[in-house]
Amino acid sequence: MAQTVHLFIPCFVNAFFPTVGIACVEILENLGYRVVYSTDQTCCGQPAYNSGYVKEARSLATRAIQLFGVADYIVAPSGSCTAMLKHYYGTLPLTRKERQDWDLCRNRFYEITQFITRVAGVNHWKGTFPHSVTFHDACHALRELGIRDEPRQLLTRIQRLKLIEMPHADRCCGFGGTFSVKFPELSTAILEAKIASLKQTGAEFVVSTDSSCLMHIAGYLKKHGESITALHLVEVLWQAWKNDGSPPILNGTHAP
Amino acid sequence: MDHNPLTNPTRNAPASGFKQWVRLYLQNSRYRENIRRATEHALEQRRLAVDEIPDWERLRQEGHRRKQQIIDHLPEHLNQFIENARARGIVVYQAPDARTANQFVEQIARQHGVRRIVKSKSMVTEEIGLNAHLQQNGLEVVETDLGEYIVQLAGETPVHLVGPALHKSRQEIGQLFAEKLGVTYTEDPSELTRLARNILREKFLTADMGITGANFGIVDSGRVVVVENEGNARLCMTLPRIRVVIMGMERLIPSEADLPLFLTLLCRSATGQRLTSYVSITGGPASSPSPEGPEKVYYVVVDNGRSRLLQDPHLKKALYCIRCAACYNICPIYQTIGGHAYGWVYQGPIGAVITPELSGDQRADDLPFASTLCGACSDICPVKIPLHHLLLYQRQRIVQRTSGPHSEKLGFALFEKLARHSMLWNRMIRLLGKVQRVFPGELPVPGWTHSRIFPRVEWPTFTQWWQKHKRKTP
Amino acid sequence: MTSPTIELFKKRFTESGGRLFMPTRQDVPTILKTIQNHERARRILIEEPVLRIFPLNTTPFPGASTEILSFGDRKHSTRSAHLERLRDIDMAISTVDGLVAETGSILMVHRNHPGQWHVLLPPAVVFLASPHQLIGDLEALFARLSRELESLEDGYHLITGPSKTADIEKQLVIGMHGPRSVYLLLLSDAPSPERDPTA
Numbered sequence A: 001m002a003q004t005v006h007l008f009i010p011c012f013v014n015a016f017f018p019t020v021g022i023a024c025v026e027i028l029e030n031l032g033y034r035v036v037y038s039t040d041q042t043c044c045g046q047p048a049y050n051s052g053y054v055k056e057a058r059s060l061a062t063r064a065i066q067l068f069g070v071a072d073y074i075v076a077p078s079g080s081c082t083a084m085l086k087h088y089y090g091t092l093p094l095t096r097k098e099r100q101d102w103d104l105c106r107n108r109f110y111e112i113t114q115f116i117t118r119v120a121g122v123n124h125w126k127g128t129f130p131h132s133v134t135f136h137d138a139c140h141a142l143r144e145l146g147i148r149d150e151p152r153q154l155l156t157r158i159q160r161l162k163l164i165e166m167p168h169a170d171r172c173c174g175f176g177g178t179f180s181v182k183f184p185e186l187s188t189a190i191l192e193a194k195i196a197s198l199k200q201t202g203a204e205f206v207v208s209t210d211s212s213c214l215m216h217i218a219g220y221l222k223k224h225g226e227s228i229t230a231l232h233l234v235e236v237l238w239q240a241w242k243n244d245g246s247p248p249i250l251n252g253t254h255a256p
Numbered sequence B: 001m002d003h004n005p006l007t008n009p010t011r012n013a014p015a016s017g018f019k020q021w022v023r024l025y026l027q028n029s030r031y032r033e034n035i036r037r038a039t040e041h042a043l044e045q046r047r048l049a050v051d052e053i054p055d056w057e058r059l060r061q062e063g064h065r066r067k068q069q070i071i072d073h074l075p076e077h078l079n080q081f082i083e084n085a086r087a088r089g090i091v092v093y094q095a096p097d098a099r100t101a102n103q104f105v106e107q108i109a110r111q112h113g114v115r116r117i118v119k120s121k122s123m124v125t126e127e128i129g130l131n132a133h134l135q136q137n138g139l140e141v142v143e144t145d146l147g148e149y150i151v152q153l154a155g156e157t158p159v160h161l162v163g164p165a166l167h168k169s170r171q172e173i174g175q176l177f178a179e180k181l182g183v184t185y186t187e188d189p190s191e192l193t194r195l196a197r198n199i200l201r202e203k204f205l206t207a208d209m210g211i212t213g214a215n216f217g218i219v220d221s222g223r224v225v226v227v228e229n230e231g232n233a234r235l236c237m238t239l240p241r242i243r244v245v246i247m248g249m250e251r252l253i254p255s256e257a258d259l260p261l262f263l264t265l266l267c268r269s270a271t272g273q274r275l276t277s278y279v280s281i282t283g284g285p286a287s288s289p290s291p292e293g294p295e296k297v298y299y300v301v302v303d304n305g306r307s308r309l310l311q312d313p314h315l316k317k318a319l320y321c322i323r324c325a326a327c328y329n330i331c332p333i334y335q336t337i338g339g340h341a342y343g344w345v346y347q348g349p350i351g352a353v354i355t356p357e358l359s360g361d362q363r364a365d366d367l368p369f370a371s372t373l374c375g376a377c378s379d380i381c382p383v384k385i386p387l388h389h390l391l392l393y394q395r396q397r398i399v400q401r402t403s404g405p406h407s408e409k410l411g412f413a414l415f416e417k418l419a420r421h422s423m424l425w426n427r428m429i430r431l432l433g434k435v436q437r438v439f440p441g442e443l444p445v446p447g448w449t450h451s452r453i454f455p456r457v458e459w460p461t462f463t464q465w466w467q468k469h470k471r472k473t474p
Numbered sequence C: 001m002t003s004p005t006i007e008l009f010k011k012r013f014t015e016s017g018g019r020l021f022m023p024t025r026q027d028v029p030t031i032l033k034t035i036q037n038h039e040r041a042r043r044i045l046i047e048e049p050v051l052r053i054f055p056l057n058t059t060p061f062p063g064a065s066t067e068i069l070s071f072g073d074r075k076h077s078t079r080s081a082h083l084e085r086l087r088d089i090d091m092a093i094s095t096v097d098g099l100v101a102e103t104g105s106i107l108m109v110h111r112n113h114p115g116q117w118h119v120l121l122p123p124a125v126v127f128l129a130s131p132h133q134l135i136g137d138l139e140a141l142f143a144r145l146s147r148e149l150e151s152l153e154d155g156y157h158l159i160t161g162p163s164k165t166a167d168i169e170k171q172l173v174i175g176m177h178g179p180r181s182v183y184l185l186l187l188s189d190a191p192s193p194e195r196d197p198t199a
Helices: A009-018 A017-031 A046-050 A054-067 A079-086 A098-108 A112-119 A138-145 A147-158 A184-203 A211-223 A232-245 B018-026 B029-051 B056-072 B075-085 B098-111 B124-129 B130-136 B148-152 B171-180 B189-205 B231-236 B255-270 B306-311 B315-320 B326-330 B334-335 B349-358 B361-367 B376-380 B388-402 B406-419 B422-436 B462-469 C005-017 C024-040 C048-053 C072-076 C080-087 C138-144
Strands: A004-007 A036-037 A073-076 A107-111 A132-135 A206-208 A229-232 B089-095 B117-118 B140-143 B209-212 B216-218 B224-228 B242-248 B278-282 B296-301 C020-021 C044-046 C067-069 C091-095 C098-100 C104-108 C123-129 C155-160 C181-184
Touching: A004 A017, A009 A017, A009 A211, A009 B089, A017 A112, A017 A232, A046 A054, A046 B089, A046 B388, A046 B406, A046 C005, A054 A098, A054 B216, A054 B388, A054 B406, A073 A112, A073 B326, A079 A098, A079 A107, A079 A138, A079 B029, A079 B117, A079 B171, A107 A112, A112 A232, A112 C104, A132 A147, A132 A184, A138 B376, A147 A211, A184 B018, A184 B334, A184 C020, A206 A211, A206 A232, A206 B278, A229 A232, B018 B029, B018 B334, B029 B255, B029 B326, B029 B334, B029 C044, B056 B388, B056 C123, B075 B296, B089 B098, B098 B124, B098 B130, B098 B209, B098 B216, B098 B242, B098 B296, B117 B189, B117 B231, B124 B130, B124 B242, B124 B296, B124 B349, B130 B140, B140 B148, B140 B462, B209 B231, B209 C155, B216 B315, B216 C138, B224 B231, B224 B255, B224 C024, B231 B242, B242 C048, B255 B278, B255 C138, B278 B334, B296 C005, B306 B349, B315 B349, B315 B388, B315 C138, B326 B349, B326 B376, B334 B349, B349 B376, B349 B388, B361 B376, B361 B388, B376 B388, B388 C048, B406 B422, B462 C138, C005 C098, C024 C138, C048 C067, C048 C091, C067 C072, C098 C138
Parallel strands: A004 A036, A004 A073, A073 A107, A132 A206, A206 A229, B089 B296, B117 B140, B117 B209, B209 B242, B242 B296, C020 C181, C044 C067, C044 C091, C091 C123, C123 C181
Antiparallel strands: B216 B224, B224 B278, B278 C155, C098 C104, C104 C155
């Protein structure tokens, strides 16, 4: 009996970057997991939480916890949402019952890179991606969840993929959720340092584990006519499989 | 007119506060370049020094633990420290606020017929606005740390805990010296340093009172520890007749046996040194007659809002801070706008955490929001203060205590309503997608689209794709 | 004292910007004259305890005036007279109370060197020490001191290299307020130190 993975798709990935979610489904199913998803899912509440709105965050947290059911794992293609679910929910003023429900979930939360490498035990990614790539460490994946080597391990094993490290890959891109609109000039100025770093590599793609950073980085790149393309790590992993023709692609219409 | 000494005394913040400052400083490319170069340099020096210590993580943990022991029982430790200091013949004054601290120092100066005061770098004296107070009362106060001296000559405030003048280029300092000291222009750092040394040496030799801060106060000996490279603090504490130590009440460590740990954490984090050139562990006035060293020693232990931090179970962790400035250097915000844009004495992540409490000024409420919550500060902190968690916590407190921007409150209330109902939520997404498609050109998103493209809603959304292809539910 | 400790001290002391010599007692006068020459020192101050390790007054420095600073001088002088005496010294020669290998530091205990103006005010200072005074690291130093702490009435301090600043564009400049030159003569054949801070 295959183990079940409940996929948690960040709200903005659902709306703006659905291929990231699709790539997760394809990857997890091909790794032999049964994937489930609740179409009732909306947002984990992080925007409210990070802005200091505890009441609203609590309301959304308790709602989210109810959706997860009995799946063996709850996996999200985002370090930021995973950290919210796994760590920050615990700081909310939950009732005893709500806390019990969360306790039943908290050890099942995984960011997808972590899940692939630590739970599924895949460190050797088969596939081909004939491009140069630079990797941006998403802050919450790196510092809240300790994900640093795993994405690089996966990327460097892909055939013909050239990983070029940018200087200060572990520095913030300046997104910071609502910070990016509260302090737009400051957020952009921080972003410009990141853009300069990644341009220095000459890579074709900038890859990360959080679509929020990528939305920020790609938004700038596109606005300024830069040719670098932003991709979520799972999009690269999936594309690398597809480029090799195996494993079979279940649905080709949503290619990145 | 604002008289809060915590605010930048040189320029009062514009009414719109911090956001206005940020815009102003973002436009100053030379300032920004100087800040960036200095912070990168400091980070690299730190990295090299920390890499030498294989069990750095354990040391951080240990530093955290020992500061926690102190802060959790601060009143008792403080009493013991004061008692031990008094036993050494030191006069100790506990100042509840800036005003009383300043008045006490002024009073000592009058009592001893002091005219000229030499000072070494001390953030708490910046915090309480000591120099301005003493100068207004006719006393000469000379900053003797080179960076502080530069900043004092320029009529500015420190831009950084460790490097007060690192925002200035050598050319700016050369011009400043030529203008204020009447010397021939030079931009050679060695020559500028020599000029400052000669001027300040005369000040030292004729000063009646020396004021220093304290990096650490040692509970079980009543001594204080001062860490420095230039030698000015040692001159301040040994040349003049009267010695005054001004310290925040949280500066304590249990005993001298804790110094190897805290000196390692502080020196390596602050300047990347194994040890600074001078580490002074000083007690009271000499017990036997000696012309060297002070005749009288005073400690001024300052509260000034620290008790407010202490009362909060989370914010009291900010009192573990040993003022190394590593969080300044690593912070993307600080790196980008530098210290002056904050408009307050304490800057960077730790400043953004403590300033709302220390100042009690609502204009500081923007500071905790000026963070991406990237967590680099918490990672680098040598005593493991969970800085980004404290920033989050401050946001919550500020939202709870203030009426806040009305539109934002409504916005999050609406957001919560929508996100509780997936049908409404999905309708909103569809609506956004439609508007994006009918709007000619790019749909402007306030605060975003001036510099970044806002992504378009993709059809199908992931949920739509799932409904079509999978239809599996948990 | 094991030689790895000496080696570590030599490395760290030199890295901190100090200049180290390891002479025999016989070589000391020559080295001191070389330093005097290099520093162009015209007024030299010798702290009296130095003479108990080495009879330096028998080796006058050419073209320089030499004076001895004794405990008694400190006791009987006024502040201004004492300062007047020390303010224009070019080079001071002093003993130390310990050496820390881990950091390349010199320990000075106020009881033995009250005030310590003589190692702060002149542009050059020469320390004489014995390898017996070496301590491995800060932990060991404070462990040793802790036995004695109460009697170290007025405190103690550590000197690591010359006075320095990097306040202008982070560029290192040697010799801010304290000495720009710090020499250490580690006497390879020194007698056991008669004044150990923990003795």
